[in-house]
Amino acid sequence: MTNLFIFNSDFRIRDNPALFHAAENGESLVAMFIHNPKKWESHNESDLKIAFQIDNLKNISKGLAELNISLKVIHAEGIGDENKKIVEYVKNNNINEVFINKEYGINEINRDQNLEKEIANLNKKLNSFDSSVFLPESIKTQSDTFFKVFTPYSRAFRSKLLTKKLEVLGLPKKQKKKIQESDEVENISISAERKKILELYLIGEEYALDKLDKFIDHKIHSYKEKRDYPAIDGTSSLSPYLSSGVLSSRQCLFKVFEKLSEEEEGIKTWVNEIIWREFYKYILFHNPRVSKNLSFSEKYDDFLWSDNQDHFIAWSKGKTGVPIIDAAMRQLNSTGWMHNRLRMIVAMYLSKNLLIDWRKGEKYFMQNLIDGDFASNNGGWQWSASTGVDAAPYFRIFNPITQSEKFDKKGDFIKNWIPEISSVKNIHDPSTDERNDLGYSNHLVDLKESRKKAIEAFSKFSK
Numbered sequence: 452m453t454n455l456f457i458f459n460s461d462f463r464i465r466d467n468p469a470l471f472h473a474a475e476n477g478e479s480l481v482a483m484f485i486h487n488p489k490k491w492e493s494h495n496e497s498d499l500k501i502a503f504q505i506d507n508l509k510n511i512s513k514g515l516a517e518l519n520i521s522l523k524v525i526h527a528e529g530i531g532d533e534n535k536k537i538v539e540y541v542k543n544n545n546i547n548e549v550f551i552n553k554e555y556g557i558n559e560i561n562r563d564q565n566l567e568k569e570i571a572n573l574n575k576k577l578n579s580f581d582s583s584v585f586l587p588e589s590i591k592t593q594s595d596t597f598f599k600v601f602t603p604y605s606r607a608f609r610s611k612l613l614t615k616k617l618e619v620l621g622l623p624k625k626q627k628k629k630i631q632e633s634d635e636v637e638n639i640s641i642s643a644e645r646k647k648i649l650e651l652y653l654i655g656e657e658y659a660l661d662k663l664d665k666f667i668d669h670k671i672h673s674y675k676e677k678r679d680y681p682a683i684d685g686t687s688s689l690s691p692y693l694s695s696g697v698l699s700s701r702q703c704l705f706k707v708f709e710k711l712s713e714e715e716e717g718i719k720t721w722v723n724e725i726i727w728r729e730f731y732k733y734i735l736f737h738n739p740r741v742s743k744n745l746s747f748s749e750k751y752d753d754f755l756w757s758d759n760q761d762h763f764i765a766w767s768k769g770k771t772g773v774p775i776i777d778a779a780m781r782q783l784n785s786t787g788w789m790h791n792r793l794r795m796i797v798a799m800y801l802s803k804n805l806l807i808d809w810r811k812g813e814k815y816f817m818q819n820l821i822d823g824d825f826a827s828n829n830g831g832w833q834w835s836a837s838t839g840v841d842a843a844p845y846f847r848i849f850n851p852i853t854q855s856e857k858f859d860k861k862g863d864f865i866k867n868w869i870p871e872i873s874s875v876k877n878i879h880d881p882s883t884d885e886r887n888d889l890g891y892s893n894h895l896v897d898l899k900e901s902r903k904k905a906i907e908a909f910s911k912f913s914k
């Protein structure tokens with residue numbers, strides 16, 4: 452009676468519904484990881500994120516061994532090949548039942564539906580679980596449709612939180628016998644420079660839970676005041692752990708409510724961010740267009756984006772001549788992470804001032820973020836480009852210099868990432884002479900002119 456659990460995007464042992472239930476009969480269990488570089492590449496997953504997941508998996512393997520659960524690593528060539536390899540394994544190893552946590556992209560939904568049929572053809576059962584806080588099908592408007600606007604969604608989410616007691620699952624049951632030795636998990640090839648970045652992020656669910664505890668004990672109270680200032684360490688920095696499922700949204704909410712009440716503004720605001728994360732997953736689940744590289748809003752399908760490659764390269768390298776944008780992009784390129792306020796500023800600059808297709812920015816982010824999460828990244832990009840669900844209105848374009856003056860008043864963040872301009876008079880927008888003297892880039896585009904041009908272009912499609 453050996454069951455099979457398959458890792459999708461939940462790299463943790465605790466509060467892992469499929470793993471927990473797969474272990475329930477207590478006989479023997481194999482946990483499978485599918486090494487699939489072709490799929491990772493087609494999803495633009497960054498080498499940082501995959502290497503981070505593999506390091507976490509190695510850590511998990513030790514925890515699984517203590518529970519007599521064997522780790523099995525198989526190889527597949529793209530998402531279309533995964534089921535074939537799973538079915539082969541199930542057949543050849545006399546597996547009893549298969550357990551997975553669902554993923555919400557359209558290809559993943561189709562893959563899992565097919566797997567269910569293929570497993571049924573073998574007279575076996577596929578058991579699918581959901582590791583989000585609430586099933587996406589379970590949050591509906593009063594007219595029985597699905598939400599497209601965040602505020603009413605979050606209201607419905609919160610009222611569910613009040614009525615449904617949140618529970619997190621503990622460790623899976625220890626199995627009677629370990630049926631085979633665990634496989635070694637193969638590393639992916641990653642440059643020495645990128646390996647150095649990876650060292651910034653410690654691994655393991657114990658570490659992530661402790662980081663969450665410390666945030667709740669010390670930082671959450673001032674979250675509302677500090678969260679928008681990139682020079683301050685005012686946010687939780689938990690996104691790499693949440694995006695790879697080392698930690699679950701449910702664990703976050705459970706811990707918050709275990710210790711605190713939601714009366715306080717800092718707590719309310721942070722809980723809201725976790726709800727944003729759940730909202731974008733919900734949007735992905737209910738709207739297949741999101742998985743198909745299309746704008747959420749159909750009216751922008753024929754929008755004429757600029758194909759200025761020089762502008763895109765300058766943006767990606769942090770050479771736009773706008774210090775806050777350049778500092779943000781250098782933070783991303785050097786650490787694999789970027790502060791939320793900056794993500795909005797750089798995304799709006801690319802999609803509005805430069806009129807470059809948000810999908811190019813979305814892809815660049817995915818390829819470089821350690822916390823790349825398809826639903827949140829797509830949601831953030833489409834919010835900034837005004838093509839998305841509940842997006843920023845197209846005419847409300849951030850002025851990056853004003854944003855910089857407001858959220859990096861003394862220029863501490865900019866000076867940290869662009870030390871060559873530390874001595875200039877106006878750190879937010881150095882003079883042409885200073886730029887020339889210090890070898891810092893000139894503006895790629897005039898901010899006022901490009902704003903006007905963007906509003907004109909968007910207004911033609913906004914009806």
Ligand SMILES: Cc1cc2nc3c(=O)[nH]c(=O)nc-3n(C[C@H](O)[C@H](O)[C@H](O)COP(=O)(O)OP(=O)(O)OC[C@H]3O[C@@H](n4cnc5c(N)ncnc54)[C@H](O)[C@@H]3O)c2cc1C
Nearest residue numbers: 686687688689690724728791794822823824827828831832
């Ligand atoms: C253009 C753009 C792209 C983004 N891409 C990603 C991405 O690939 N992966 C990702 O996890 N987040 C993404 N975000 C959301 C957000 O920027 C990050 O989650 C946040 O900066 C992570 O830092 P933190 O863990 O300190 O967050 P905190 O402020 O401490 O928030 C706690 C958690 O809530 C969630 N969260 C916070 N803000 C958002 C948000 N706006 N949307 C969805 N979830 C949120 C994250 O899981 C985060 O870890 C993006 C935002 C924008 C505007």
